[in-house]
Amino acid sequence: MSILWVILGFILLVVGGEFLVRSSVALSFKFNISKMVIGMTVVSFATSAPELLVSLQAALSGSPAIAINNVVGSNIANIGLVLGITAMVGSIAVDKSFYKLNWPVMMVFSIVLYYFLKNDNVLTAIEGGILFTGLITFLFLLIRNTKKDSVVEDVDDALSTVSNFKIGLWLLIGAVALYFGSEWLVFGAKEIAMAVGVSDAVIGVSLIAIGTSVPELAASVIAAAKQEKAISLGNLIGSNIFNIGSVLGLTAMVTPIRVTEPQILSSDIFWMLGFSAVLIPLIFLPKRFQISRVKGFFLVIGYGIFMFLVFTHGKL
Numbered sequence: 001m002s003i004l005w006v007i008l009g010f011i012l013l014v015v016g017g018e019f020l021v022r023s024s025v026a027l028s029f030k031f032n033i034s035k036m037v038i039g040m041t042v043v044s045f046a047t048s049a050p051e052l053l054v055s056l057q058a059a060l061s062g063s064p065a066i067a068i069n070n071v072v073g074s075n076i077a078n079i080g081l082v083l084g085i086t087a088m089v090g091s092i093a094v095d096k097s098f099y100k101l102n103w104p105v106m107m108v109f110s111i112v113l114y115y116f117l118k119n120d121n122v123l124t125a126i127e128g129g130i131l132f133t134g135l136i137t138f139l140f141l142l143i144r145n146t147k148k149d150s151v152v153e154d155v156d157d158a159l160s161t162v163s164n165f166k167i168g169l170w171l172l173i174g175a176v177a178l179y180f181g182s183e184w185l186v187f188g189a190k191e192i193a194m195a196v197g198v199s200d201a202v203i204g205v206s207l208i209a210i211g212t213s214v215p216e217l218a219a220s221v222i223a224a225a226k227q228e229k230a231i232s233l234g235n236l237i238g239s240n241i242f243n244i245g246s247v248l249g250l251t252a253m254v255t256p257i258r259v260t261e262p263q264i265l266s267s268d269i270f271w272m273l274g275f276s277a278v279l280i281p282l283i284f285l286p287k288r289f290q291i292s293r294v295k296g297f298f299l300v301i302g303y304g305i306f307m308f309l310v311f312t313h314g315k316l
Helices: 002-030 035-047 049-060 064-089 097-120 125-145 157-161 164-196 200-225 233-254 263-277 279-284 293-313
Strands: none
Touching: 002 035, 002 049, 002 157, 002 164, 002 200, 035 049, 035 125, 035 233, 049 064, 049 164, 049 200, 049 233, 064 164, 064 200, 064 233, 064 263, 064 293, 097 125, 097 233, 097 263, 097 279, 125 233, 164 200, 200 263, 200 293, 263 279, 263 293
């Protein structure tokens, strides 16, 4: 039965996230916000909503390990699984903004998160506020550095003509689906953790993290298979920054997140830092500014090793 709760939770999160993105973009068009700004801010915030609701629900229901490892695991999955599999389908070109802005910011956020957690084993409201403020600053720099005529692929022009009633209905459906999806997913995941004999942290970094990365994986692989411009490395890096700054930042501002599982700080967060750091040598060696199929294969192998170690060392 717990597996059913998890599956239903995932489905509702995907549905809720989709409706929230649509309604948010349509609403932004009503306020005459530029397409570029919508793509970089509104869409990014809306696609982080499932992770945010899951982390918030987990923290409030006494499972802070799920809240932290949902983000840590999602960031690892975005690079090891999503980027790796997408590159195996078709090589990914890397633009210079990756190592000039996106990658350094992701590393700073990751290291600051580690410092905040290691310092006193809790992510406080003030620390959450610092992370969220850092995210807003990053978005400001991103928008300022992006040319006005840049094409933002993930904004649908058709949403500019949607009626107010439809926007309200989509918002309602999205909010309800995200609320129940997060409740059911966290409940089911905790039940599975107890039944299998692993900690909440293991479930958070594996099952829940992969689940919240599935929509991105599906979209990336489909785009690569159609030989369209696959998901850009910048988008994935942006997602990782949003996970720390928005998901953990906002959750900590609502309720402090305590580190209850030692392997979060002794192992999992170092894997996240490692997967983030390895991107630099990957894009420069041996073929510059490209993540080839072979490099993608090594990322997936690395992710497989991580998952194996998580479950072999995560038994209670």
